[in-house]
Every structure is written in C-alpha cells, then in structure tokens.
Amino acid sequence: MHFSETLKTLPGISHLACLNLIGASGEVVATIENKSGQTGSLAVYNHLAQLYGAITPEAAKKGLELYGEQSEDARQNPGRHPHIDRLIGLAERNETLRVKQVFAV
Secondary structure, three states, rough: HHHHHHHHHOOOOOOOEEEEEEOOOOOOOEEEEEOOOOOHHHHHHHHHHHHOOEOOOHHHHHHHHHHHHHHHHHHOOOOHHHHHHHHHHHHHOOOOOOEEEEEEO
C-alpha cells in the first residue's frame, strides 16, 4: 500500500499541535509539528505511540512498514526523510523514545 493510502487509515491528528519525542535522559530530542510537510509523520508517530505506548524498536519497525515506499527512499537517500531515518536508527540501536502529545488550542 502506498503511504498516501496508509495515511487515510490512521487516526486523525487535528487535535494535536505537535508530538515531542523524549530520550532516555528526559530531554526532548525532536518535535514533529502539525504543519505542512510533517502531518504524515505526525500521524504515523501518533499511531505508533497509541499502539506501543512509546516509539520502541518494534514500533519503529512497524512505522517503517507504514511509510511503505518512502522507507526505501529514505534508506537510499539518508537525510531526505529525517523522521524515517529516526525510526531506522531506533530499530538498529534497539532504542526507545517516549512520546508527549501537545494538544492544539
């Protein structure tokens, strides 16, 4: 399934302003905002957090499946898709990031 089709199956994100990804030391390591160019990643990461409780290595692998053809493009072009690159790294390093939802007002 193409990523654009997968997005249609994921829970809505209109209630979110962003997601903060939190590392092992409690620091925010990344923020995914609800803005053009990031909404697809926001939907994927939010869905993964709902399913797994965090972005675990297992969640990261599932995320790579959800990104579909874009995951292969990310592997061939490191840096082009930073949110996918992050999932690849988490899966490879066996790391977990906690997720904090920031709600839209």
